[in-house]
Amino acid sequence: MTTTALIDIPTVYALTGFSSLVGAMILIGLRGDHRECGPALTLFAAGILALGIGFLSFAVRGDVRSSLVPTVGHFTFGASAVLIWLGSRHLYGVATRPAVAAIALASYAAALVAMREPTAAQAMGRIALSSVFIVAFMGLAALEAHRSRWVKALRSVRLIRGLLVVFCAIVTVRMIVFLAQGIPLQADGSAPPGVLRALFAVIFGSLPFAITVSVLSIANSQLSMRLRQMATTDDLTGLVSRRSLQESANRLLGQPAGDGCIALLMIDVDNFKMINDRHGHGVGDQVLRHVAGVLRQSLRPDSLIVRYGGDEFCALVPVPGEAAAFVVAERLRATMEASPYRLAGGRVAVTLSIGVTAHRHGKTLRQLLDEADRRAYRAKADGRNRVVAEDAPVAA
Incomplete structure (x- = not known):
């Protein structure tokens, strides 16, 4: 057939x-x-x-x-x-x-x-x-x-x-x-x-x-x-959201560090409420996006950068050693100070207060966050636009 x-x-x-x-x-x-x-x-x-x-x-x-x-x-x-x-x-x-x-x-x-x-x-x-x-x-x-x-x-x-x-x-x-x-x-x-x-x-x-x-x-x-x-992503900035921080951070902290370590930076935008009050929440949102962009450009590509909440950011950055953590944070602070947000007819000065700690054996993510947060609070209390790190002087 x-x-x-x-x-x-x-x-x-x-x-x-x-x-x-x-x-x-x-x-x-x-x-x-x-x-x-x-x-x-x-x-x-x-x-x-x-x-x-x-x-x-x-x-x-x-x-x-x-x-x-x-x-x-x-x-x-x-x-x-x-x-x-x-x-x-x-x-x-x-x-x-x-x-x-x-x-x-x-x-x-x-x-x-x-x-x-x-x-x-x-x-x-x-x-x-x-x-x-x-x-x-x-x-x-x-x-x-x-x-x-x-x-x-x-x-x-x-x-x-x-x-x-x-x-x-x-x-x-x-x-x-x-x-x-x-x-x-x-x-x-x-x-x-x-x-x-x-x-x-x-x-x-x-x-x-x-x-x-x-x-x-x-x-x-x-x-x-x-x-x-x-x-897992913050809608405003496109960074990792706080609710997925634990999973992403555990993955990074669990990797073999070799001779280096992971620095944790807690980053506060200085006087952000004043920016909102003076220029409006629309400009405030643009400033946060601007800060997120500076963080991406300034930190290593393999860093974990998180919108922690409000005007707070958090970054986990692989560094050669604990002393290098302060250097990375200070470079970031200086870059942000030199990069104001520009708008029609003027610009908005943006500075950061940064608390720094380094991941050491036996410390949990929660302990690292609390330690870095205390140092960021101290940086703001000491006059803002500065870095506070363990065993490191306050940057002017």
Whole structure:
């Protein structure tokens, strides 16, 4: 029994068309649960809907068909590739290019209309044109997945990348075989059943379901990561939040220190209430962001910098030894003093009072925080804009 006897291609197309419509409805229905990914889900839903329309157009049988049906089918397949490319760019956080998509689709539609006659030559032209167009945009969608910052973190991104690459390979092979062997044309200008067309129908038919599952998996994973980031990151400054300090600090303190140690700096912004009262809370927030930026630029990249609360920051910094902890804190204090926050028509002077301690065997994080906090309080009491460290003089 032949493959085409086992597989009724129009039935496969019809079932795939209806399943595509269901997939599109699922993506549209779940947009509310993924607000940040909502536009991407809409584009993917539109792409899958276009696939469904294309499949349904090729599923039409007998005298209901016309010479325009293959043209409509090829166009909707091409449109689906463009929409999936746009959806991929949005899903991975890349700016979409609707103008490029519109120009490409308009040119593609015009070329298909010019090849609408039911002749073997024009049928071959339609297949070649649609294959190149689909491979180009599906390939671009695979490239977006490959270049995405999510590709290493999420298996679903690697899955959809592999799926799109395999699909492009199948479409390319199909086009080459048709061009090499020719197509025995049916009366309406469409290609007759065959092993290659049956294989294409089955694999192409699995694409809408696979895309729907993969896109939802990516959206769910991104949502989970964003929720985790919200739980561990301070909204205002982008630094580590106080509620995740314990976990992050234990990881850093548990690493072998070698000949060095971990310095803990408790950092208070001087006269922050006065800044808020004089310039308003909006400027106060900008000052805190400015301080966070100076901390990032001044301390080592492997430091743990935390928004401890209000106008307080905390930093755990690997240093060569306990004496170096004071040097690091003093350099930070001097950098901040020389970096006022600039606003229209003036500037806001910002200084820091810093208490310093060093991690020694047997001390808990809580003990280190209390020790550094006492020294930061002493720095403020002694006149602000200074560093207080164990066995170290107060910096003027």
